[in-house]
Amino acid sequence: MRVMVIVKASRESEAGALPNPELIEAMGAFNNELIAAGVMLDGGGLQSSAKGARVSLKRGKAMVTDGPFTETKELIAGYWVWQVKSLQDAVDWARRAPTDGDNEFNLEIRPFFEPEDFAEVASPELIAQEQGWRDEQARSAPKTQA
Numbered sequence: 001m002r003v004m005v006i007v008k009a010s011r012e013s014e015a016g017a018l019p020n021p022e023l024i025e026a027m028g029a030f031n032n033e034l035i036a037a038g039v040m041l042d043g044g045g046l047q048s049s050a051k052g053a054r055v056s057l058k059r060g061k062a063m064v065t066d067g068p069f070t071e072t073k074e075l076i077a078g079y080w081v082w083q084v085k086s087l088q089d090a091v092d093w094a095r096r097a098p099t100d101g102d103n104e105f106n107l108e109i110r111p112f113f114e115p116e117d118f119a120e121v122a123s124p125e126l127i128a129q130e131q132g133w134r135d136e137q138a139r140s141a142p143k144t145q146a
Contacts, residue, residue, distance in 0.1 A: 001111055002041065003082050003090045008106035009075035014048045014068065019100060026098035034082065039093060043080040087111065 019027070034040035046052075050068035057063075069075060084090045090109045099105045115130040122130075 001084055001086065002114070003084060003087070003109050003111050005080040005082060005090065005094060006076050006108040006110065007045075007078035007080075008108060009049070009072050009077040010103065010106075011072060012103060013077040014050070014072050014075065016048045016050070023098060023100045030096065030098050034080070034093065039082045039084060041081040041083055043078070045078040046076055049075050081112075 018024075031040060031043065048068065052067040052069075054065045054067075054069070055062050056065070082090055082093065084093065087109065094107050094109060097105065097107065115127045115134070118127060118130075
């Protein structure tokens with residue numbers, strides 16, 4: 001099962017503060033462990049909401065709101081995409097994530113919908129098309145070097 005592990009924003013991340021060098025090193029080691037175990041598919045950190053925008057769509061019209069956004073608890077500072085056996089497997093990996101001293105580090109784990117999850121509402125052709133898109137994206141994704 002694929003899951004997204006959402007790294008929740010904090011006052012520090014929203015202020016644009018970078019993690020200390022020790023945490024960067026520990027996170028690199030953790031990411032290497034995830035990769036070696038075949039768990040990590042993707043991951044990255046996000047800049048503060050002050051550098052972003054929100055787009056709200058309704059009836060074909062878009063409303064754009066520039067950051068920053070005030071509700072830190074609703075913001076994301078980074079993410080991982082993991083391939084795991086179960087939600088419990090993801091929780092077990094998340095418990096091992098490095099932290100920075102007394103600063104709170106909050107993660108949210110959410111499973112992805114997979115094409116077969118739509119069997120009750122989509123035709124087999126649409127499900128196959130979606131799977132084909134995913135397969136093509138996986139084949140054409142840039143290969144990263146560790």
